[in-house]
Amino acid sequence: MANHDSWLDIPKGSHFSRANIPFGIITTSSSVEKHAAIAIGDHVLDLHEFARHQGFMELQDFPATHIATFSQPSLNDFAALGQDVHTKVRRYLQNVFAKETPFPGVLRDNTETQRASLFWRDQVTLHLPMKIGGYTDFFAGKNHAYNCGCIFRDPNKALQPNYLHLPVAYNSRASSVVLSDTGIHRPLGQFLDNPSATESSFGLCRRLDIELELGALLCKGNQLGEPIDVNEAEKHIFGLVLLNDWSARDIQAWEAVPLGPFNAKTFATTISAWVVLKDALDTFRTPGMLNETKLHPYLREALKENVYDMNLEVELTTTNGETATLSRTNGRNLVYSFAQMIAHHTIGGCPLEVGDLIGSGTISGAEPGTLGSLLEASHGGKLSYDVSPTIKRTFLEDGDRVTIRGWCGGDHSEMVGFGECSGTILPAPKPLWLDT
Amino acid sequence: MANHDSWLDIPKGSHFSRANIPFGIITTSSSVEKHAAIAIGDHVLDLHEFARHQGFMELQDFPATHIATFSQPSLNDFAALGQDVHTKVRRYLQNVFAKETPFPGVLRDNTETQRASLFWRDQVTLHLPMKIGGYTDFFAGKNHAYNCGCIFRDPNKALQPNYLHLPVAYNSRASSVVLSDTGIHRPLGQFLDNPSATESSFGLCRRLDIELELGALLCKGNQLGEPIDVNEAEKHIFGLVLLNDWSARDIQAWEAVPLGPFNAKTFATTISAWVVLKDALDTFRTPGMLNETKLHPYLREALKENVYDMNLEVELTTTNGETATLSRTNGRNLVYSFAQMIAHHTIGGCPLEVGDLIGSGTISGAEPGTLGSLLEASHGGKLSYDVSPTIKRTFLEDGDRVTIRGWCGGDHSEMVGFGECSGTILPAPKPLWLDT
Numbered sequence: 001m002a003n004h005d006s007w008l009d010i011p012k013g014s015h016f017s018r019a020n021i022p023f024g025i026i027t028t029s030s031s032v033e034k035h036a037a038i039a040i041g042d043h044v045l046d047l048h049e050f051a052r053h054q055g056f057m058e059l060q061d062f063p064a065t066h067i068a069t070f071s072q073p074s075l076n077d078f079a080a081l082g083q084d085v086h087t088k089v090r091r092y093l094q095n096v097f098a099k100e101t102p103f104p105g106v107l108r109d110n111t112e113t114q115r116a117s118l119f120w121r122d123q124v125t126l127h128l129p130m131k132i133g134g135y136t137d138f139f140a141g142k143n144h145a146y147n148c149g150c151i152f153r154d155p156n157k158a159l160q161p162n163y164l165h166l167p168v169a170y171n172s173r174a175s176s177v178v179l180s181d182t183g184i185h186r187p188l189g190q191f192l193d194n195p196s197a198t199e200s201s202f203g204l205c206r207r208l209d210i211e212l213e214l215g216a217l218l219c220k221g222n223q224l225g226e227p228i229d230v231n232e233a234e235k236h237i238f239g240l241v242l243l244n245d246w247s248a249r250d251i252q253a254w255e256a257v258p259l260g261p262f263n264a265k266t267f268a269t270t271i272s273a274w275v276v277l278k279d280a281l282d283t284f285r286t287p288g289m290l291n292e293t294k295l296h297p298y299l300r301e302a303l304k305e306n307v308y309d310m311n312l313e314v315e316l317t318t319t320n321g322e323t324a325t326l327s328r329t330n331g332r333n334l335v336y337s338f339a340q341m342i343a344h345h346t347i348g349g350c351p352l353e354v355g356d357l358i359g360s361g362t363i364s365g366a367e368p369g370t371l372g373s374l375l376e377a378s379h380g381g382k383l384s385y386d387v388s389p390t391i392k393r394t395f396l397e398d399g400d401r402v403t404i405r406g407w408c409g410g411d412h413s414e415m416v417g418f419g420e421c422s423g424t425i426l427p428a429p430k431p432l433w434l435d436t
Numbered sequence: 437m438a439n440h441d442s443w444l445d446i447p448k449g450s451h452f453s454r455a456n457i458p459f460g461i462i463t464t465s466s467s468v469e470k471h472a473a474i475a476i477g478d479h480v481l482d483l484h485e486f487a488r489h490q491g492f493m494e495l496q497d498f499p500a501t502h503i504a505t506f507s508q509p510s511l512n513d514f515a516a517l518g519q520d521v522h523t524k525v526r527r528y529l530q531n532v533f534a535k536e537t538p539f540p541g542v543l544r545d546n547t548e549t550q551r552a553s554l555f556w557r558d559q560v561t562l563h564l565p566m567k568i569g570g571y572t573d574f575f576a577g578k579n580h581a582y583n584c585g586c587i588f589r590d591p592n593k594a595l596q597p598n599y600l601h602l603p604v605a606y607n608s609r610a611s612s613v614v615l616s617d618t619g620i621h622r623p624l625g626q627f628l629d630n631p632s633a634t635e636s637s638f639g640l641c642r643r644l645d646i647e648l649e650l651g652a653l654l655c656k657g658n659q660l661g662e663p664i665d666v667n668e669a670e671k672h673i674f675g676l677v678l679l680n681d682w683s684a685r686d687i688q689a690w691e692a693v694p695l696g697p698f699n700a701k702t703f704a705t706t707i708s709a710w711v712v713l714k715d716a717l718d719t720f721r722t723p724g725m726l727n728e729t730k731l732h733p734y735l736r737e738a739l740k741e742n743v744y745d746m747n748l749e750v751e752l753t754t755t756n757g758e759t760a761t762l763s764r765t766n767g768r769n770l771v772y773s774f775a776q777m778i779a780h781h782t783i784g785g786c787p788l789e790v791g792d793l794i795g796s797g798t799i800s801g802a803e804p805g806t807l808g809s810l811l812e813a814s815h816g817g818k819l820s821y822d823v824s825p826t827i828k829r830t831f832l833e834d835g836d837r838v839t840i841r842g843w844c845g846g847d848h849s850e851m852v853g854f855g856e857c858s859g860t861i862l863p864a865p866k867p868l869w870l871d872t
Contacts, residue, residue, distance in 0.1 A: 121732045133569070136612055139695060160693050170695040171607040171702070176788045178658060185661040189783035190602050190732065200601045202732040205784075208828075223702065224612060225621040244742050251784065257596050259575060259606040260696020266607070266786035269658065296626065296638040348623035348641075348684065348704035349864075351611045426842055428661075428785075 004415075006097045007108045008118075010041030010146060015407050015417025017041075018097050019283075021090045022239070022274035022418070023075055025027040026124040030116075034073035034127050039419070040097055040273050042121055049117035052106070053434065058103040059092045062064035074131040075275065075354045079219035079238040086238070087220070093381035126273040126405050128179050129241070130217050130355040135174040135269065136345060137213075137245055137359035138167050142289050142335040144362035144372055151380035161239035162292040167336040167344045173266035174247075176359060180272050184246055184423045186398060187267040193249035200254060204428050207381055208396040211362040212314050212372035212404055215243035216338045217270055221353040222346055230301050232345035236352065237338055239275040241402045242312075242421035243359050246270065249375055271357070272404075272421035280416050283409035284308045298347050299340050312363060312406045314372070316387050319399035327372060329365040331406070400425045441850075442533045442835050444554075446477030451843050451853025453477075454533050455719075457526045458675070458710035458854070462560040470509035470563050475710050475855070476533055478557050485553035486543070494539040495528045509569040510713065512791045515655035515674040522674070523715050562709040564615050565677070566653050566791040571610040571705065572601050572781060573649075573681060573795035578725050578771040579791070580798035580808055587816035598730040601771040603780045607679075610704035613793060616708050620682055620859045622834060623703040627686035632694045636690060640864050643685035643817055644832040647798040648808035648840055650767060651679035651707055652774045657789040658782055666737050666779035672788065673774055675711035676744075678840045678857035679795050682706065685811055685831065696848055707793070708840075708857035712757050720744045720844035725771040734783050735776050742773035748842045749798060750808070752823050755835035761823035763808060767800040767842070836861045 006018050016022065026037040026044060035048035047070035050056070053384040056067050066085065069078035079086075096107050107113050139145055142159075145168075149158025162168060178184075186208055190200040219238035222228050228236060245265065252264030285305035310331030317323045336344075341358055362372040371377045377385040379396040385393050396402070401424040409416030437534075452458065452475040462473040462480060471484035477520075483506035486492070491501050502521065505514035532543050543549050575581055578595075581604075585594025598604060614620075622644055625635040655674035656666050664672060681701065688700030721741035729844050746767030753759045777794055798808040807813045813821040814830040821829055832838070837860040843853030 107795055113451075134609060161634070162636070162690055162693065166691060168691065168695055168697050171609050171698065173607050173786055175789055175792075176785075179661065185785055188663065189733075189784050190598075200598070200732070205527070224614065227624065248784065255604065256694070256696070257598065258692070258696070260692070262605050262607065263780070263784040263786065266781075267784040287447070296636070298624075298638070307774060344699070345702075348625050348687065348703040349612075349621055350609055350698040351698065353611055356611075364839055403785065424496070 005099055007099050007101065008041055008043065008097055008305045010250050013410065013415065014041045015415050015419050016274070017414035017416065018094050018151055019409070019414040020276060021093050021279050022079070022276045022280070024274045024325055025074060025127040027127065028119060028124050029255040036070040036072070036075060036078060036125065038093060039121060044119050044121050044124055045093070046117040046119060050113065053116055055106055055113060055114040055117065056065055058106055059088070060086070074355070075129050076131050079130065079217070080354045082219065083235060086277050086394050090277055090279055093156040102348070126179060128177070129273060132174045132177050132357045133353045135177055135357040135359070136169055137170045137172045137265070137361065138169040138336065138341050139361040140167050140334045140336040141361045141363045141372065142339065143333055143364040143366050144376065147364060147376040151375065164291055168259045169341065169345065172269065172359070173358065176266050177271060178267045180266070180270055180421045182270065182423060183426045184268050184270070185426050186428045187248050187251065187263065188428050189248060189251035189263050191254045200335065205248040205251055206395070207332040208425065209247045209249050209311070209374045210314065210396070210402050211245035212312060212327065212329070213243040213245050213362055214360040215241045216358045217241065218352055218354055218356045218358070222351055225349040227346045227349065228342050229296070230299060230339050233339035234278065236342055238248065238276045239277040239279060242406050242418045244270040244402065244404055244421055244423060245359055246423070247373070247432050249381070264320050268421045270421055272418045274419055276416060276418055281408060284310060284416065286332050288332060288337060291335050297345055301337060301339055306339060307332050307334045308408060308423045310406055310408045312404070315403045315405070316391060316393070317401040317403070318391055324391050326387050327370060329363055329370040329372060331363060333363050333365055334360055377436055396425050398425050398427050438702055441535055443535050443537065443610045444477055444479065449846065449851060450477045451851050451855050453850035453852065454530050454623040455845070455850040456712060456852045457529050458712045458716070459514070460710045461510060461563040461567050463563065464555060464560050469511045472506040472508070472514060473512060473560065474529060476559060480555050480557050480560055481529070482553040486549065489549040490551055491542055491549060491553065493666070494542055495524070498524070512567050515566065515653070516790045518655065519671060519714065521559070526715055532749050540792055551688065552595050562613060562615060565709060565711050568610045568613050568793045569791050570791045571608045571613055571795070572604040572605055572865055573608045573701070573797065574616070574772065574773040574777050576770045576777065576799040577601050577797045577799045577808065579769055579800040579802050580812065581632060582809065583800060583812040587811065600727050603652070603777045605781065606696045608705065608795070610793065612702050612737045613707060616706055616852070616857045618704070618706060619862045620704045621633050621862050622864045623684050623687065623699065624864050625687035627682060627690045634806060641684040641687055642831070644861065645683045645685050645810045646750065646832070646838050647681035647683055648748060648763065648765070649679040650682055650742045650796040651677045652794045653677065653711055654788055654790055654792045654794070658787055659724050660787045663734070663785065664778050664782045666668055666735060666775050667779035669775035670714065672778055673714045675713040676717065678708040678713055678842050678854045680706040680838065680840055680857055680859060681795055682859070708812065710855055712852060712854055714862040717744050717844060720746060722768050724773060727771050734779055736776055737773060742775060743768050744844060746842055746844045748840070751827070751839045751841070752827065753837040753839070754827055758824070758827055760827050762823050763806060765806040765808060767798055767799060769799050769801055770796055794817070832861050834861050834863050838869070
């Protein structure tokens with residue numbers, strides 16, 4: 001059954017309803033240079049071609065320089081135009097697709113523009129939506145932090161002393177951020193064979209894990225030395241993506257003292273292709289997890305509904321084609337908002353830039369079946385986790401395909417979702433010189 | 437007294453002898469777009485203008501596309517041409533400046549080209565030499581690691597178990613890398629007033645420190661999933677700069693568990709302006725510090741002379757104009773080479789890119805007066821360090837100017853040096869909203 005509010009056949013239950021209008025970067029057989037598009041139902045609207053066919057002619061006060069951003073190889077220039085422009089373009093495109101569109105000549109009744117710019121989604125090739133200059137990964141999923149603390153330390157001291165005072169984070173590696181569906185090579189590295197080993201071993205990671213996260217992509221930066229006010233920080237957010245922060249737990253355990261995770265995280269981080277604009281998510285705001293600590297003023301956010309009521313799930317598909325749900329949780333399981341993360345990131349003066357990616361940290365619920373990593377589900381690798389009656393995992397096996405999905409709404413409203421964030425584990429490519 | 441081997445007056449003791457030929461990015465009153473230059477004595481040769489005046493006409497097999505890289509706003513495109521090209525251009529420019537130059541018409545006897553392209557160094561404005569995509573900071577100064585371990589832990593267990601097995605590192609923040617002479621605002625942040633405090637305080641960093649490091653800038657990257665062979669890794673190095681990894685020790689102590697330093701490092705990192713090419717440093721190779729650990733094959737470097745015999749010093753100038761040497765040490769105080777750092781960085785598959793910056797970690801000797809940070813000199817802030825009879829410091833004060841210098845050779849040979857890497861501590865700009 002289709003949604004009834006569009007002249008386009010948008011399947012009921014599509015993540016890409018007319019309420020969404022997420023932006024991405026595509027190539028097509030006719031336009032081989034990367035350029036912008038939106039996802040709508042099972043289609044994409046190619047914004048470069050749409051613009052070439054005067055698709056934006058009914059959008060008031062939208063100069064040619066703005067239109068030109070849709071022909072760029074990333075969304076950075078469009079993002080940098082600011083939220084007022086994003087809002088305006090999204091609303092215009094919602095109107096273009098409305099059943100009783102005020103602009104029928106632009107697309108609905110214009111078969112030439114349709115032919116040039118409206119494609120089935122599986123006809124186009126997707127690319128990273130933004131040129132990501134910096135990627136910072138936070139640790140704002142309090143259940144995840146607590147669960148990890150229980151695994152590695154005393155449950156009574158599971159949260160580190162700083163945890164409820166500031167959003168803990170580390171700089172991660174922007175160059176290894178890849179698009180959904182990129183194969184993930186199992187990394188080589190050093191680790192201890194067992195906790196009492198005194199010599200490290202070298203080889204393929206044996207404890208390969210996922211981390212279910214949300215990523216925020218920025219549309220506005222700040223100057224060196226100029227912190228961003230927490231109550232202004234949302235103006236810096238272009239939109240959100242799903243993020244899988246693949247983690248090599250054995251490499252991490254050995255390398256991370258005293259300077260934090262490094263190679264354990266830099267072999268790949270996967271993000272979903274379609275950026276769901278901040279606007280599209282506003283309807284689904286909800287308060288985050290309770291933090292009873294009296295925060296310093298720079299982290300005190302006026303808005304209490306500062307995270308999203310968002311369904312999140314992780315699915316595992318094995319090499320023999322079995323599929324099972326590894327986890328089901330909700331985006332509300334964060335104790336700091338993206339606005340608080342941005343305020344903290346910049347309080348010392350660090351400059352953020354358009355296109356920067358901010359990871360939320362792993363989002364876990366409190367119960368089995370709601371956990372965002374196998375580290376938690378397997379109690380630190382001690383117990384095999386029953387993903388299904390026939391699929392058991394402590395960590396990922398070669399050939400495993402992991403798919404994260406996330407969406408808001410859907411019961412009695414149109415869905416605003418991300419599509420999928422997927423990756424399949426491939427064996428490491430063994431460099432020849434390793435034999436020497 | 438001048439060097440005798442050039443027609444240009446190159447002062448004896450200049451870091452920028454004809455043996456050096458370091459590359460940088462400048463603007464001038466006549467060429468206001470950023471472009472490339474080399475430093476030579478107290479002059480710079482503006483390569484954009486030099487090229488416009490056919491300065492490269494005597495350089496064989498050097499196409500217009502190569503020459504065009506000198507008009508780019510960063511050295512990235514020139515660096516990406518590869519070391520063979522860097523070698524060739526450096527040798528050519530050495531010949532251009534030779535007293536008995538084989539190409540007298542190019543510059544020596546060409547007053548028009550001289551007038552257009554040869555400037556006093558203090559007449560031009562310097563800019564960051566490269567567009568830095570990723571900045572990774574290692575911890576390869578073994579004395580520094582040992583000294584920090586003694587301060588924070590038991591001297592008998594000063595080095596962490598992993599330290600001699602792999603070059604420990606963390607991803608730092610490329611967007612906060614600034615050029616020498618940029619003012620450094622004392623950062624705001626959270627810290628504990630004393631080690632037994634249970635509530636954090638917020639305010640201006642009270643333990644602001646330096647870290648004396650070398651930085652390597654890359655001219656060649658690798659693909660995701662393709663590790664770089666340690667014995668091929670030097671081909672990825674464009675050249676070196678001096679690096680001051682300013683550090684907020686109180687913020688670091690509070691924030692860094694469990695994911696490593698973050699805001700303590702991301703308010704600013706200063707690098708020197710002139711990139712000294714790998715070629716220019718090759719004469720000064722020397723073995724690094726002894727590591728008796730049997731390294732895994734991917735870290736076993738055939739070349740034993742894998743670091744540089746390089747004089748390093750840190751000078752402190754106070755607000756009343758007093759100047760004293762805070763530290764004198766040597767570049768040989770590293771237990772891992774840049775090649776080993778690159779091999780380790782990529783062993784899991786992390787892609788490096790042209791323009792990436794790799795910090796060595798703090799370079800300290802073993803004795804007082806040879807330490808690369810005030811943390812070490814002040815025994816963790818416990819003792820005031822006598823920089824001179826009249827200057828005492830535990831950590832940096834507002835108005836302090838720190839200048840790092842580094843050079844090779846100079847006794848009976850021409851010097852190959854970096855010039856200066858400087859910064860002055862400014863009070864934090866207090867955002868108005870902090871009062872609320």
